[in-house]
Amino acid sequence: MQGKWSRCLSGVGGAVLIGGLVLANYGGGVAPAEAHDQQKQSYNHPNPFRQILDKLNEVLEKLKNGGGGGAAGNYTMRWDTNSLSSSGSRFTVLTDFGSAAVRDNNTGLVWEQAPSTIATWTDARIQCVEKNVGGTRGWRLPSVVELMSLIDPSLINPLSQIPPIVPGVFTGVQSATYWSATSNADVNPSASAFSAKLLLNFNDGKVSSLAKGNATNVWCVRGPMSESAY
Numbered sequence: 580m581q582g583k584w585s586r587c588l589s590g591v592g593g594a595v596l597i598g599g600l601v602l603a604n605y606g607g608g609v610a611p612a613e614a615h616d617q618q619k620q621s622y623n624h625p626n627p628f629r630q631i632l633d634k635l636n637e638v639l640e641k642l643k644n645g646g647g648g649g650a651a652g653n654y655t656m657r658w659d660t661n662s663l664s665s666s667g668s669r670f671t672v673l674t675d676f677g678s679a680a681v682r683d684n685n686t687g688l689v690w691e692q693a694p695s696t697i698a699t700w701t702d703a704r705i706q707c708v709e710k711n712v713g714g715t716r717g718w719r720l721p722s723v724v725e726l727m728s729l730i731d732p733s734l735i736n737p738l739s740q741i742p743p744i745v746p747g748v749f750t751g752v753q754s755a756t757y758w759s760a761t762s763n764a765d766v767n768p769s770a771s772a773f774s775a776k777l778l779l780n781f782n783d784g785k786v787s788s789l790a791k792g793n794a795t796n797v798w799c800v801r802g803p804m805s806e807s808a809y
Contacts, residue, residue: 660685670748676713680801681748686728687802688721693750694757694798700776700791703758707799718799723759723786725800726779737783744781754782756789757796763788 662669662684671682672692681692691712698706703720710718734743742752756778763775775788778795789795 658686670745672748673713676715679713680715683729686725688725688728689801690729690749691718691799692748694796695751696797697794698758698797699794700758700789702794703797704760706797710799712799712801715801718801720758720760721798721800723761723777723779725802726757726759726798727784727786730779730781730784732784735784740782742781743784752781752798753796755796756780756787757798 669684671684672678673680673682673689676689679692680689682689691710696703696706707718707720710716712718730743731745732743734741734745736743740754742754744752757780759777759779761777763777775790778787778789779785780787
């Protein structure tokens with residue numbers, strides 16, 4: 580991010596310098612009679628320095644908005660934000676995805692708005708890869724940490740049977756276990772066909788493990804990934 584702003588400021592400095600030279604040439608060395616003619620012509624020819632400033636403002640606004648798309652802030656790989664559930668600003672339903680996906684503004688990850696699949700781990704992984712959500716591809720199983728990031732600690736109540744995530748944003752989330760892409764390190768890697776993967780229980784926020792041949796819930800995510808999790 581620092582590199583982007585450095586390039587941006589460098590570009591701004593260069594543009595301002597060029598604008599100054601253009602402005603100097605635009606108004607400098609003009610005889611009085613010529614100045615009168617130029618004043619009349621200015622109604623038909625926009626000031627180039629004003630155009631440069633307008634362009635710079637446009638570029639800076641796009642940088643502030645994460646490079647385009649109209650979303651406030653740059654949410655790429657963002658884990659330094661803690662918008663509270665009660666603020667209403669944590670999640671954004673993405674209209675570009677036909678409202679079938681939701682961005683978590685705390686992390687930058689994009690989630691299915693209505694997860695509904697139950698499958699074995701192997702099938703779950705394939706289903707996410709092949710899934711088309713809101714006209715987009717590139718989905719995957721989340722790591723157990725990414726799944727955990729959805730939980731609001733203030734909403735955990737094992738007796739309520741209500742998932743401890745922001746209400747009214749997602750549809751169909753169960754108070755049950757969900758697959759992650761994270762392996763259980765306690766299982767012998769040589770027994771890969773029967774090795775266990777970590778689960779997150781959206782009832783109490785607890786992590787457990789399950790052999791891949793069993794079936795449980797699946798929630799696909801879109802965003803940068805770590806291949807080691809697979």
